[in-house]
Amino acid sequence: MVRYLIIGNSVGAVxxxxxxxxxxxxxxxxxxxxEPYPVYSRPRISEFLAGKSTMADMLYRPEGFYQTxxxxxxxxxxxxxxxxxSKEVRLEDGEALAFEDLLLATGGVPFVPKMDGQGKxxxxxxxxxxxxxxxxxxxxxxxxAVVIGGGLIGMSVTDALVKKGVEVTVVELKDWVLNTILDxxxxxxTQDALADAGxxxxxxQSVQKILGRAGDETTVGGVVLATxxxxxxxxxxxxxxxxxxxxxxxxxxxxxxxxxxxxRRMATTVPEIYACGDVAEAFDFIYGINRVIPIWxxxxxxxxxxxxxxxxxETEYPGGVAMNSLKYFGLPIVSAGLYDPPDSSYRxxxxxxxxNRLYKKLVLKDGLVVGMVFVGAIDRAGIVLGLMRDKxxxxxxxxxxxxPDFGWASLPAALRREKLTSNGRSPSRGPSVLSGRARV
Ligand SMILES: Cc1cc2nc3c(=O)[nH]c(=O)nc-3n(C[C@H](O)[C@H](O)[C@H](O)COP(=O)(O)OP(=O)(O)OC[C@H]3O[C@@H](n4cnc5c(N)ncnc54)[C@H](O)[C@@H]3O)c2cc1C
Numbered sequence: 001m002v003r004y005l006i007i008g009n010s011v012g013a014v015x016x017x018x019x020x021x022x023x024x025x026x027x028x029x030x031x032x033x034x035e036p037y038p039v040y041s042r043p044r045i046s047e048f049l050a051g052k053s054t055m056a057d058m059l060y061r062p063e064g065f066y067q068t069x070x071x072x073x074x075x076x077x078x079x080x081x082x083x084x085x086s087k088e089v090r091l092e093d094g095e096a097l098a099f100e101d102l103l104l105a106t107g108g109v110p111f112v113p114k115m116d117g118q119g120k121x122x123x124x125x126x127x128x129x130x131x132x133x134x135x136x137x138x139x140x141x142x143x144x145a146v147v148i149g150g151g152l153i154g155m156s157v158t159d160a161l162v163k164k165g166v167e168v169t170v171v172e173l174k175d176w177v178l179n180t181i182l183d184x185x186x187x188x189x190t191q192d193a194l195a196d197a198g199x200x201x202x203x204x205q206s207v208q209k210i211l212g213r214a215g216d217e218t219t220v221g222g223v224v225l226a227t228x229x230x231x232x233x234x235x236x237x238x239x240x241x242x243x244x245x246x247x248x249x250x251x252x253x254x255x256x257x258x259x260x261x262x263x264r265r266m267a268t269t270v271p272e273i274y275a276c277g278d279v280a281e282a283f284d285f286i287y288g289i290n291r292v293i294p295i296w297x298x299x300x301x302x303x304x305x306x307x308x309x310x311x312x313x314e315t316e317y318p319g320g321v322a323m324n325s326l327k328y329f330g331l332p333i334v335s336a337g338l339y340d341p342p343d344s345s346y347r348x349x350x351x352x353x354x355x356n357r358l359y360k361k362l363v364l365k366d367g368l369v370v371g372m373v374f375v376g377a378i379d380r381a382g383i384v385l386g387l388m389r390d391k392x393x394x395x396x397x398x399x400x401x402x403x404p405d406f407g408w409a410s411l412p413a414a415l416r417r418e419k420l421t422s423n424g425r426s427p428s429r430g431p432s433v434l435s436g437r438a439r440v
Contacts, residue, residue: 002028002029002072002099002100003099004029004099005032005089005099006030007033007079007089007102007103007104007105007248008031008033008104008105009031009073009105010033010039010042010277010299011277011296012103012277012306013031013103013303014039014060014300015301015303016103016274016304016306017029017031017069018069018307019306020307025070029070029071030072030097031066031071032073032074032089032097033073033077035130036075037075038065038073039065040058041059043296045129045131046159049136049157049160049161050159051136058129074091077092080248082249082254084252087102087272089102101273101274102272102274104249104274105277105279105299106246107242107245107278107279107299108127108244108279108294109242109243110126110153110238110242111240111243115207118210120212120218121218121219123237123238124238125237125238126239139164142166143167143234144167144232145166145236145237146168146169146170146233147169147236148207148237149172149173149240150170150172150174151177151180151241152180152326153239154240155177156326157237158170158194158199158328159328159329168200169199169200171205171223171225172202172203173204173206177203181324181333181335181339182339182375183339183340183361185354185361188354189358189376193329193330193357194329196329199329202225205226206225206226209223209224211224220233220236242278246259246279249268252270253269254268254270259275259279259280259281259292260280261290262275262276262281264305264317265305265306265309265314265315265317266309266317274306275306277299278294279292280292282319283320285319285320285389286322286337286388293321293322295320297323301318301320302317321337321388321389323337325378325381331357331375333375334373334381336388337371337388338371339361339372346370347365348363349402351402356376357375358375358376360372361374362384362402364398368388368391369388372385372388383406383408384401386419396412
């Protein structure tokens with residue numbers, strides 16, 4: 001019988017392990033993962049593929065993490081069933097692990113749509129270190145690549161491939177890249193940077209068929225778009241997005257919408273079973289609803305909250321926000337919250353300098369910042385993000401927010417004092433579970 005059982009061995013699991021061990025040093029704790037590696041930084045697999053990080057650099061926690069935290073690991077082992085009656089998780093090899101409290105930190109799986117020509121050698125997804133290793137092994141035979149999907153994962157693999165000298169074409173179904181985090185103007189600035197890096201972006205297009213090579217149907221040789229155009233390539237990377245990996249909840253009363261439904265304690269609808277990270281639908285403090293926000297810091301925070309509650313310390317998830325900070329093709333971007341308002345009740349402030357690749361946009365509602373996009377110059381984005389997180393009424397100084405010289409000094413003196421005395425913590429929220437180490 002394991003006191004705490006965690007399925008998944010990524011950032012959500014780490015948040016939970018660290019929180020549990022703050023409270024309970026003795027209770028047995030086990031982590032199961034079908035990946036063979038100790039916990040690594042998934043967002044950095046692009047650096048690994050680009051040859052900028054070694055396997056050792058990828059580790060998210062130092063070697064010895066599991067021993068220090070007294071965690072038994074089952075790595076390279078897949079969980080296939082949760083038996084609620086006997087409170088057991090069955091592994092693929094037949095072993096059953098009985099638990100008292102269970103955390104599903106199973107993340108997401110890449111979505112691969114049906115296309116003609118699948119199953120060929122040279123077709124990859126890009127969500128695991130194993131995927132990065134697979135692509136890296138194929139690089140010596142790779143001159144040209146087609147990346148299907150111009151979202152975050154598509155940009156991440158494209159950046160790495162370009163650094164390795166591969167000629168990349170990105171095929172994106174929607175009208176512009178990064179369309180889940182950028183509006184059209186921000187995306188056009190980004191596409192300028194992509195073009196400079198030699199990347200061809202085919203927006204508003206889709207891949208209908210993956211072709212084989214002349215004389216070798218089993219290996220990728222190109223793709224055919226819905227328009228009939230053919231593009232030659234040596235590999236195809238399918239990077240359309242990820243879907244929550246909810247399979248262990250199916251056939252149980254654990255409620256699943258898009259992701260596993262959790263309350264503010266990260267508890268599912270079944271007692272003693274929790275979920276966090278990319279698999280969970282947790283509270284979004286900007287939208288005011290529960291939804292899947294598949295980003296690293298939210299998974300860590302959700303894991304911590306789940307861990308505290310599993311160990312008996314009542315803790316509430318303060319809410320997450322969709323926040324992405326990236327730097328691909330030398331262009332820094334920060335996007336957070338509701339970057340594209342649904343109606344005219346929102347105030348939108350923008351400044352665009354496409355030539356110099358600079359864009360700023362703020363979305364305000366009732367005096368509060370609810371969304372932002374910064375492209376090019378992002379050094380003050382953190383201050384604005386803080387105002388958004390802390391729900392500070394910016395009405396009295398909103399016109400300074402986009403000024404080139406906006407900074408701490410632009411904030412009202414009383415607010416600056418409050419920020420200083422709160423010692424870096426969210427003044428509105430007091431001491432918080434945010435105190436862990438979530439950095440990628
Ligand atoms: C290429 C890429 C770039 C990214 N860049 C960023 C970024 O810049 N910033 C950011 O905030 N986020 C980024 N993300 C997203 C971020 O990595 C995720 O939000 C985060 O990893 C989610 O953590 P998690 O703990 O929920 O699950 P995951 O990291 O998805 O891990 C879940 C683990 O559980 C295992 N598992 C699942 N089911 C089972 C089972 N049945 N049995 C055994 N094991 C199982 C999986 O194999 C996996 O190892 C990126 C993701 C990718 C793929």
